[in-house]
Amino acid sequence: MHPALSVIIFTSLSGAGYGSLAILAAVKYFDFFTLNPLYGFFSSAISLLIVTVGLISSTTHLGHPRRAWRALSQWRSSWLSREGVFAVLSYLPAGVFCVSFLIPTPFNSIIDIICLLTIAFSLATVFCTAKIYASLKTIRQWNHLLVVPVYLIIGLFDGAIFLVVLLTIIDGLQFFQLNYFIIFLGAVAGLAKILYWWSIDSTQSQSSTSTATGLGSSNKSVSMLDAPTTSETFIMREMGFAIARKHSRRLRLITILTLSIIPIIIIFLMTQPIALVSPLVLGIIAIVFSYFGTIIERWLFFAEAKHVAMLYYGASKV
Amino acid sequence: MTSLPTNQTNKKLGLVIDLDICVGCHACAVNCKEWNAGGHSAPMTDWNTYSGTETKNGEDSGAWGVWFNRVHTFEVGKGQESKTVYFPRSCLHCDEPACVTVCPTGASYKREEDGIVLVNPDTCIGCKLCSWACPYGAREYDETDGVMKKCTLCIDKIYNENLDEIDRIPACVATCPAGARSFGDLGDPNSDVSRLVEDRGGYDLMPELDYRPVNKYLPPREPQINVLDDGQPLSLVSMADNANQTEPSNNSILKWVDTILSR
Numbered sequence: 001m002h003p004a005l006s007v008i009i010f011t012s013l014s015g016a017g018y019g020s021l022a023i024l025a026a027v028k029y030f031d032f033f034t035l036n037p038l039y040g041f042f043s044s045a046i047s048l049l050i051v052t053v054g055l056i057s058s059t060t061h062l063g064h065p066r067r068a069w070r071a072l073s074q075w076r077s078s079w080l081s082r083e084g085v086f087a088v089l090s091y092l093p094a095g096v097f098c099v100s101f102l103i104p105t106p107f108n109s110i111i112d113i114i115c116l117l118t119i120a121f122s123l124a125t126v127f128c129t130a131k132i133y134a135s136l137k138t139i140r141q142w143n144h145l146l147v148v149p150v151y152l153i154i155g156l157f158d159g160a161i162f163l164v165v166l167l168t169i170i171d172g173l174q175f176f177q178l179n180y181f182i183i184f185l186g187a188v189a190g191l192a193k194i195l196y197w198w199s200i201d202s203t204q205s206q207s208s209t210s211t212a213t214g215l216g217s218s219n220k221s222v223s224m225l226d227a228p229t230t231s232e233t234f235i236m237r238e239m240g241f242a243i244a245r246k247h248s249r250r251l252r253l254i255t256i257l258t259l260s261i262i263p264i265i266i267i268f269l270m271t272q273p274i275a276l277v278s279p280l281v282l283g284i285i286a287i288v289f290s291y292f293g294t295i296i297e298r299w300l301f302f303a304e305a306k307h308v309a310m311l312y313y314g315a316s317k318v
Numbered sequence: 319m320t321s322l323p324t325n326q327t328n329k330k331l332g333l334v335i336d337l338d339i340c341v342g343c344h345a346c347a348v349n350c351k352e353w354n355a356g357g358h359s360a361p362m363t364d365w366n367t368y369s370g371t372e373t374k375n376g377e378d379s380g381a382w383g384v385w386f387n388r389v390h391t392f393e394v395g396k397g398q399e400s401k402t403v404y405f406p407r408s409c410l411h412c413d414e415p416a417c418v419t420v421c422p423t424g425a426s427y428k429r430e431e432d433g434i435v436l437v438n439p440d441t442c443i444g445c446k447l448c449s450w451a452c453p454y455g456a457r458e459y460d461e462t463d464g465v466m467k468k469c470t471l472c473i474d475k476i477y478n479e480n481l482d483e484i485d486r487i488p489a490c491v492a493t494c495p496a497g498a499r500s501f502g503d504l505g506d507p508n509s510d511v512s513r514l515v516e517d518r519g520g521y522d523l524m525p526e527l528d529y530r531p532v533n534k535y536l537p538p539r540e541p542q543i544n545v546l547d548d549g550q551p552l553s554l555v556s557m558a559d560n561a562n563q564t565e566p567s568n569n570s571i572l573k574w575v576d577t578i579l580s581r
């Protein structure tokens with residue numbers, strides 16, 4: 001599938017934004033550590049901003065961005081619509097959550113409910129985003145059990161790194177539990193991606209040029225002799241993206257390094273007393289790497305996905 | 319509403335395409351474009367029509383545009399046994415069309431009364447998700463209009479009361495010079511098209527995906543006689559083999575010509 005930049009930016013940014021909102025709300029709800037109100041306000045506000053930038057980016061690939069509101073109507077059947085609905089709904093609790101840091105209320109139970117709603121809507125939005133892809137039977141590499149967990153884990157991972165960095169900036173503080181949580185998430189993300197790649201490499205599609213045309217049999221191969229047009233059709237432009245095996249292997253390695261291994265090491269170093277580099281510098285390096293890794297991971301997610309319709313256009317397998 | 323209709327009638331309008339008859343002339347695809355360029359989903363935009371954007375290094379993406387029907391060519395089998403099969407492909411108006419259920423806006427819908435799958439160009443936001451959900455590559459996006467387009471089963475022709483009854487069939491069916499395309503109600507087991515499917519072993523494309531397409535394809539028939547068994551004519555392959563082994567002729571004039579020409 002053709003990797004569209006706007007969609008890659010949207011899924012990675014919104015994942016990170018919702019991830020950090022969910023973690024922040026969980027920290028508050030379970031009282032893992034005391035949140036400095038200024039920190040709570042800024043980190044939730046910036047998370048919402050990141051989410052908003054992502055959502056706006058996602059509308060830029062639409063043919064009619066100004067009709068985007070219509071996408072909220074078909075939540076009964078469409079994961080894309082559900083994603084939109086949760087994205088809009090999440091602004092309510094997340095907005096109240098954000099402001100609640102500035103205006104202390106005596107009603108702790110209300111804040112608790114707000115926290116729970118923030119967690120639920122944030123995770124639900126990322127879940128729906130992943131489901132848009134995972135529910136497509138036409139693309140074997142997407143219609144996979146690991147797609148949804150990977151979207152959620154990477155979102156939480158990117159979000160948590162962002163929270164750690166803000167913590168060192170605003171609070172000048174570190175809560176090592178958060179660092180250990182990131183290390184755990186990074187390791188799970190890396191392992192899940194390796195398992196995913198192994199799985200898509202070792203399974204085969206049920207569909208082939210033979211089933212697509214109904215012309216083949218065990219002793220008769222079917223192959224394309226002539227395309228319907230001398231130039232490329234919409235289908236070929238949208239779905240005909242193919243990445244060389246050599247390149248995909250290299251990018252997989254880069255993904256594991258930048259998304260998982262390097263950030264894990266840096267986040268671990270932050271917990272160690274080293275005088276040379278400040279935790280803030282370390283944290284920023286970790287953000288740069290993990291976000292770069294996320295972009296490459298998303299790009300590959302598209303580039304390695306093969307649509308069955310390409311069987312009509314000369315693909316020998318999908 | 320992109321949920322599938324709950325009280326769907328038994329009527330399933332669709333096409334039956336006979337791969338034994340199709341001669342690959344592309345007339346159906348051209349007449350489809352012709353009719354629909356002024357129909358329900360009009361216009362059917364083309365881009366770079368004269369391939370005029372050729373750059374210095376010779377790159378040119380070629381002329382391209384929106385088509386609802388495309389004729390592919392496949393080779394079935396290899397070598398002497400191989401067969402060329404022309405394969406027209408358009409929307410199959412599936413019974414389980416994920417292209418419809420994924421649509422976030424309700425622009426894509428399946429009609430209750432006859433099962434035709436359509437896009438409403440006034441509400442489509444151009445997210446292209448439906449084209450991802452269609453296994454058959456039947457939907458094509460119109461960059462200029464910013465909306466998705468697809469075969470309408472010529473809805474504006476088959477129900478058009480301004481036309482004579484005989485003309486109320488899809489453009490592609492009407493135009494096919496070989497008679498490879500039939501149109502009718504595949505939900506009615508006694509209709510001509512259903513009988514045709516029954517007689518000829520009509521089948522679904524990619525049945526493993528469970529989209530349950532309404533359109534059916536009829537397989538090419540097996541050859542009745544094998545020309546090679548008959549001894550005549552020699553296949554090109556054996557003619558070529560024999561050509562290598564032919565002795566130089568003993569005819570002296572030919573020999574002389576050969577010597578002159580070989581100098």
Ligand code: SF4
Nearest residue numbers: 409410412415417452
């Ligand atoms: S062929 Fe494709 S576009 Fe047509 S109904 Fe089936 S899934 Fe939808």
Ligand code: SF4
Nearest residue numbers: 421442443445446448
């Ligand atoms: S491109 Fe249009 S018809 Fe297709 S899913 Fe999006 S809104 Fe629906």
Ligand code: SF4
Nearest residue numbers: 350469471472488490
């Ligand atoms: S039924 Fe009409 S719209 Fe569909 S392929 Fe035939 S001519 Fe084109």
